[in-house]
Amino acid sequence: MPSMLDAVVVGAGPNGLTAAVELARRGFAVQVFEAAPAVGGGARTEELTLPGFRHDPCSAVHPLAIGSPAFDAMPLDRHGLEWIQPDLALAHPFPDGTAAVLAASVGETAMSLGPRDAGAYRRLLAPYLGHWDSLARDFLRTPWDGLPRDPYRWARFGLDAIQPATLLSRRFRGEKARGLLAGLAAHAIAPADGIATGGIALLFALAAHERGWPIPRGGSQAISDALASYLRELGGTITTGTEVKRLDELPPARAYVFDTSPAALARIAGLGRAYQGYRYGASCFKIDYALSGPVPWTAEEPRRAGTVHIGPTAGEIDDALHRAVDGRDPRAPFLITAQSSLVDPSRAPEGKHVFWVYGHVPAGWQGDATEVIERQLERFAPGFRDLVLARAVAGPPGIAQRNANYVDGDIACGAFAGLQTVIRPKLARVPYATAHPAVFLCSSATPPGPGVHGMSGHHAAKAVWRRLRASGEPGRRR
Numbered sequence: 316m317p318s319m320l321d322a323v324v325v326g327a328g329p330n331g332l333t334a335a336v337e338l339a340r341r342g343f344a345v346q347v348f349e350a351a352p353a354v355g356g357g358a359r360t361e362e363l364t365l366p367g368f369r370h371d372p373c374s375a376v377h378p379l380a381i382g383s384p385a386f387d388a389m390p391l392d393r394h395g396l397e398w399i400q401p402d403l404a405l406a407h408p409f410p411d412g413t414a415a416v417l418a419a420s421v422g423e424t425a426m427s428l429g430p431r432d433a434g435a436y437r438r439l440l441a442p443y444l445g446h447w448d449s450l451a452r453d454f455l456r457t458p459w460d461g462l463p464r465d466p467y468r469w470a471r472f473g474l475d476a477i478q479p480a481t482l483l484s485r486r487f488r489g490e491k492a493r494g495l496l497a498g499l500a501a502h503a504i505a506p507a508d509g510i511a512t513g514g515i516a517l518l519f520a521l522a523a524h525e526r527g528w529p530i531p532r533g534g535s536q537a538i539s540d541a542l543a544s545y546l547r548e549l550g551g552t553i554t555t556g557t558e559v560k561r562l563d564e565l566p567p568a569r570a571y572v573f574d575t576s577p578a579a580l581a582r583i584a585g586l587g588r589a590y591q592g593y594r595y596g597a598s599c600f601k602i603d604y605a606l607s608g609p610v611p612w613t614a615e616e617p618r619r620a621g622t623v624h625i626g627p628t629a630g631e632i633d634d635a636l637h638r639a640v641d642g643r644d645p646r647a648p649f650l651i652t653a654q655s656s657l658v659d660p661s662r663a664p665e666g667k668h669v670f671w672v673y674g675h676v677p678a679g680w681q682g683d684a685t686e687v688i689e690r691q692l693e694r695f696a697p698g699f700r701d702l703v704l705a706r707a708v709a710g711p712p713g714i715a716q717r718n719a720n721y722v723d724g725d726i727a728c729g730a731f732a733g734l735q736t737v738i739r740p741k742l743a744r745v746p747y748a749t750a751h752p753a754v755f756l757c758s759s760a761t762p763p764g765p766g767v768h769g770m771s772g773h774h775a776a777k778a779v780w781r782r783l784r785a786s787g788e789p790g791r792r793r
């Protein structure tokens with residue numbers, strides 16, 4: 316270990332690890348400090364319930380990771396990452412026993428929406444099919460960071476993406492297409508009448524057709540372990556079980572890169588009120604189940620889907636999101652569920668299953684949503700409760716306790732709504748830089764925002780490299 320490091324990274328989430336890898340790849344001497352006993356942050360896998368049941372406490376399904384330009388450029392498969400694609404990316408069941416689906420095929424998806432909306436769905440997606448690579452590069456970044464690679468498609472996608480999902484859904488006439496779109500937009504944890512919620516829905520739909528919504532074999536931890544293994548191969552080191560409280564506790568380095576919330580960064584690096592205008596958003600209530608069998612869905616499609624959305628209509632979904640954002644108790648929460656062990660038997664003892672569910676609740680909410688969540692599940696999978704062997708429950712305080720980045724249980728590390736969708740953590744030409752010339756932020760509080768894709772880490776590493784190059788201190792070659 317050199318006496319002076321080139322970069323210290325605080326936090327070993329997907330963005331911290333990506334920043335560390337990209338700096339180490341440029342010849343920097345890098346050390347990562349992580350508060351938790353293991354690397355991964357929001358991409359972890361643990362036996363939360365019973366022996367042999369391998370649960371993902373946070374992320375489970377990874378359209379943005381398989382579609383990430385940063386991960387694409389790394390040999391993560393050589394470090395053990397294997398993607399499994401479920402038969403269907405997503406099923407969205409309705410009370411009459413039918414379901415809309417998001418399949419790899421646009422045709423199959425369109426047909427599931429019914430004859431009135433099949434054509435409208437095809438027309439919505441058609442301009443972007445086959446262009447994931449350029450769209451991902453142009454949108455998974457700060458919008459004003461240089462010219463887009465494909466200006467025509469960037470502008471065209473931007474015009475659709477900036478719309479609220481409620482406006483985009485006027486292109487459809489039936490409940491199925493509108494429900495599907497509202498469910499996709501709800502990944503923003505914001506009501507569907509907010510700007511750019513249409514873009515979230517469009518991005519997730521396009522990802523399903525272009526790259527799929529895969530699950531890593533062995534669980535989300537496999538992504539983090541692959542990043543950590545690649546980092547070590549490049550000479551980087553990782554110290555776990557060390558919560559960083561002050562900048563001067565860290566070894567001397569040319570740059571410090573924080574995979575933390577802006578509030579924690581300001582506290583640790585002494586940046587005062589630099590981020591006091593930054594808003595945190597609504598939270599989630601997460602349940603990880605150990606089940607004695609697969610979920611007994613009434614409809615056939617959810618039985619072969621990696622992800623199942625429980626809404627069902629755009630109206631119900633919007634009501635659930637408004638309640639969470641407005642600070643009201645959940646009544647019939649919109650649920651995002653994942654069934655990893657359907658495609659990866661290594662996740663549970665033979666014949667048994669793990670099941671991953673979350674619904675939205677207000678920030679810092681202290682209640683117990685187990686009953687309302689299970690009532691929703693029973694509507695679409697009667698007999699579900701009879702299969703429950705054990706459950707691990709985490710409301711906002713539990714989610715925040717698992718990871719300091721999830722302030723009051725906000726899993727997006729800052730509301731992904733309104734202007735904060737693109738201007739995060741605050742308006743700046745380089746949002747990864749801070750008032751301290753050696754201190755940088757790389758967490759999902761920076762563009763392009765939440766999700767396991769490593770793109771915030773990728774752009775932050777670029778900012779570090781540029782700063783050190785400009786000051787005549789580029790990384791040493793080891």
Ligand SMILES: Cc1cc2nc3c(=O)[nH]c(=O)nc-3n(C[C@H](O)[C@H](O)[C@H](O)COP(=O)(O)OP(=O)(O)OC[C@H]3O[C@@H](n4cnc5c(N)ncnc54)[C@H](O)[C@@H]3O)c2cc1C
Nearest residue numbers: 326328329330350356357373374375376559758759766767
């Ligand atoms: C319930 C839930 C479900 C989700 N589902 C999905 C999904 O299916 N797909 C998807 O793509 N995304 C999902 N996400 C979001 C995703 O997990 C995050 O957006 C992503 O992990 C953010 O990565 P990050 O590196 O910015 O931060 P994090 O992953 O949060 O990592 C930050 C790391 O920094 C560490 N840290 C913080 N402060 C300190 C300190 N002071 N000292 C040392 N270490 C510190 C933390 O312990 C943590 O390990 C989900 C999140 C949750 C909570």
